[in-house]
Amino acid sequence: MAETRQRDTPAELALRSRLHRLGLRYRLNVRLKGLASRARPDVVFPSEKVVVYVDGCFWHSCPEHATVPKSNAEWWIDKLKANRRRDSRHTAELKACGWEVLRFWEHEDPAVAALIVQQTVLSRRRLPD
Numbered sequence: 453m454a455e456t457r458q459r460d461t462p463a464e465l466a467l468r469s470r471l472h473r474l475g476l477r478y479r480l481n482v483r484l485k486g487l488a489s490r491a492r493p494d495v496v497f498p499s500e501k502v503v504v505y506v507d508g509c510f511w512h513s514c515p516e517h518a519t520v521p522k523s524n525a526e527w528w529i530d531k532l533k534a535n536r537r538r539d540s541r542h543t544a545e546l547k548a549c550g551w552e553v554l555r556f557w558e559h560e561d562p563a564v565a566a567l568i569v570q571q572t573v574l575s576r577r578r579l580p581d
């Protein structure tokens with residue numbers, strides 16, 4: 453299936469600029485080693501092993517804003533379900549490899565999301581190797 457994940461969405465940019473302002477340095481669009489899947493998180497903290505996704509409300513079927521286009525509804529339902537399954541698969545695989553996975557919806561407050569990311573990253577820095 454084609455990669456439908458949207459890059460550099462306004463929600464993602466809003467989160468990234470806040471992370472930057474908090475002094476956090478991350479990498480983007482990294483192909484993570486040792487994964488069977490093609491998981492490519494939006495934001496990656498390689499040393500702390502934290503990845504962040506900002507999921508679009510439509511493409512990832514957020515519980516508050518999920519919609520299905522009226523034309524080709526069946527096709528869209530399958531497509532959107534497949535996206536959700538892939539999200540779960542990627543999250544499970546990343547966690548199994550020792551990554552902390554943070555997922556936010558595009559409708560979430562980026563300032564709050566940034567603080568959660570900061571807290572997670574800092575807590576992982578204190579962990580011994």
Ligand SMILES: [Zn+2]
Pocket residue numbers: 509514515516517518557558559
């Ligand atoms: Zn939403």
